[in-house]
Amino acid sequence: MSNEEKNLSSNSQNQLQLDPKQQSSENFSPKDEIKLNSETGLGFTKRDSNVKQQEELGKLSFEVIQNDGTEKNMKLLIDLKNIIAKQLPKMPKEYIVRLVLDRRHESMIIIDKFKNKVLGGICYRPNKSQRFIEIAFLAISSLEQVKGYGTRLMNKLKDHCKNDYDYFLTYADNNAIGYFKKQGFNKALKMPKDQWKDYIKEYDGGTLMEASLNSKIDYSNLSNIIQEQKETLKNITKKFLNIKRKHSFKEVEEAFKMNNIVLTENKKNNNNNNVPEINITKEIFESIPGMLEAGWTFEDYKKQLDQEKEGQNFLTQCRKIIKKLLDEKASWPFRQPVNSAEIPDYYKKIKSPMDLSTLSSRLESGYLKTKASFVEELNKIFSNAKEYNKPGSFYYKSANQLEALIKDDIENLKNE
Numbered sequence: 001m002s003n004e005e006k007n008l009s010s011n012s013q014n015q016l017q018l019d020p021k022q023q024s025s026e027n028f029s030p031k032d033e034i035k036l037n038s039e040t041g042l043g044f045t046k047r048d049s050n051v052k053q054q055e056e057l058g059k060l061s062f063e064v065i066q067n068d069g070t071e072k073n074m075k076l077l078i079d080l081k082n083i084i085a086k087q088l089p090k091m092p093k094e095y096i097v098r099l100v101l102d103r104r105h106e107s108m109i110i111i112d113k114f115k116n117k118v119l120g121g122i123c124y125r126p127n128k129s130q131r132f133i134e135i136a137f138l139a140i141s142s143l144e145q146v147k148g149y150g151t152r153l154m155n156k157l158k159d160h161c162k163n164d165y166d167y168f169l170t171y172a173d174n175n176a177i178g179y180f181k182k183q184g185f186n187k188a189l190k191m192p193k194d195q196w197k198d199y200i201k202e203y204d205g206g207t208l209m210e211a212s213l214n215s216k217i218d219y220s221n222l223s224n225i226i227q228e229q230k231e232t233l234k235n236i237t238k239k240f241l242n243i244k245r246k247h248s249f250k251e252v253e254e255a256f257k258m259n260n261i262v263l264t265e266n267k268k269n270n271n272n273n274n275v276p277e278i279n280i281t282k283e284i285f286e287s288i289p290g291m292l293e294a295g296w297t298f299e300d301y302k303k304q305l306d307q308e309k310e311g312q313n314f315l316t317q318c319r320k321i322i323k324k325l326l327d328e329k330a331s332w333p334f335r336q337p338v339n340s341a342e343i344p345d346y347y348k349k350i351k352s353p354m355d356l357s358t359l360s361s362r363l364e365s366g367y368l369k370t371k372a373s374f375v376e377e378l379n380k381i382f383s384n385a386k387e388y389n390k391p392g393s394f395y396y397k398s399a400n401q402l403e404a405l406i407k408d409d410i411e412n413l414k415n416e
Contacts, residue, residue: 048148048152048155049223049224050147050361050362050367052152053365059113060110060111060113060119061110061111062108062110062111062152063076063111064160065107066105066107076111077101077107080100080109080118080120080123081101083118083141084123084137086142087140087142088139099123099137100123104125105123106123106124107124108156108160110140114340118141119141119144120140120141120149120150121139122137122138122154123137124136124157127200128164132165132191132195133157133161133169135170138150138154140153150183151183155219155220156219156220158213158217158219159219162219166191166213167191167210167213168210168211168213169196169200170208170209171208172185172209173205173206173207184211185210185211189208189210190210256287261283285301314413318363319360321378321406321413322359322363324406325406330398331398331402333398334356334381335355335356335357336357337355337358349387349388350387352384359377359378378410382399382400
């Protein structure tokens with residue numbers, strides 16, 4: 001056990017003897033609430049980790065290019081220009097071309113290596129003397145949106161720029177403000193005005209937003225770091241909040257009685273170990289130090305419990321289906337992505353590849369939230385096998401065998 005864990009466990013032993021109202025800081029007020037950047041949110045980690053896994057599997061690459069006169073970069077920049085023009089139809093095409101091909105600008109692009117196709121990118125202008133990046137355009141192909149590419153792209157750009165620049169600046173229209181907030185941008189600027197004034201073009205109707213960079217943060221692995229921190233905190237919390245190991249029900253009951261709060265057992269949901277489950281009432285919830293100060297309400301707590309219960313049921317069912325397939329010997333060709341080195345023409349014929357490993361990753365990252373989305377991705381494994389291979393072949397027969405194996409499970413799968 002680390003020193004931090006020991007300290008937390010030690011503090012938990014004494015906490016039962018204290019008045020909960022005395023636990024919170026004397027100087028703290030809801031008005032002083034510290035709002036964390038959106039990078040710390042659960043949605044962020046899910047969006048980023050899903051694309052990160054594709055990158056690690058070699059499906060995606062992120063490249064920084066500019067108009068250096070080479071044919072390769074010119075083709076890539078034209079592809080990016082076309083995506084931007086399609087996503088911003090009201091923006092004059094001449095203006096887009098001028099900025100994307102401006103040799104003072106750079107672009108970070110996402111390339112699907114299997115399809116040899118640009119999926120999107122960020123066009124920006126570095127201002128090294130003032131230590132900030134001005135983001136001109138950010139666009140993802142319409143067929144690839146809501147998959148986390150924009151989040152991953154921004155993280156990769158932050159990692160690329162963090163040692164030479166302190167800020168990102170951009171003028172966001174009303175439709176883009178929500179996206180930039182999720183990426184840690186804020187309307188309240190910390191950057192001194194004389195550092196950016198007259199160095200960035202102002203746009204009528206746009207909102208100037210800023211994101212600060214920290215050279216010590218590993219943005220490319222930020223989703224993993226946040227997830228590890230959450231797991232560590234959850235494990236530490238379990239150690240000193242586990243009633244069975246740390247405190248008996250009577251001890252907890254006595255501690256709350258000191259504050260005139262009565263605990264009742266939920267005997268209906270009691271477990272086999274005879275550890276009483278406490279009915280968490282609004283009074284109990286609000287007596288826990290830090291809850292109200294952090295902006296949590298009892299209604300939020302109840303809503304989250306319901307969502308977790310529903311989500312867990314759906315997630316568990318999908319996990320069982322994947323495990324059932326993995327346990328079947330005939331599934332071995334479909335457990336990992338097809339190796340393009342061994343089968344060079346596979347990704348030329350199959351435009352939407354899928355395998356059990358990728359399916360599981362998408363499920364765990366929260367990308368597949370409904371029965372329809374899960375079944376659609378799952379069916380790609382079977383349809384791809386039958387499209388690429390001839391009827392009567394081992395792979396064709398295996399796909400049919402696995403499809404039949406889980407037919408009843410799919411029919412009985414309950415939506416979230």
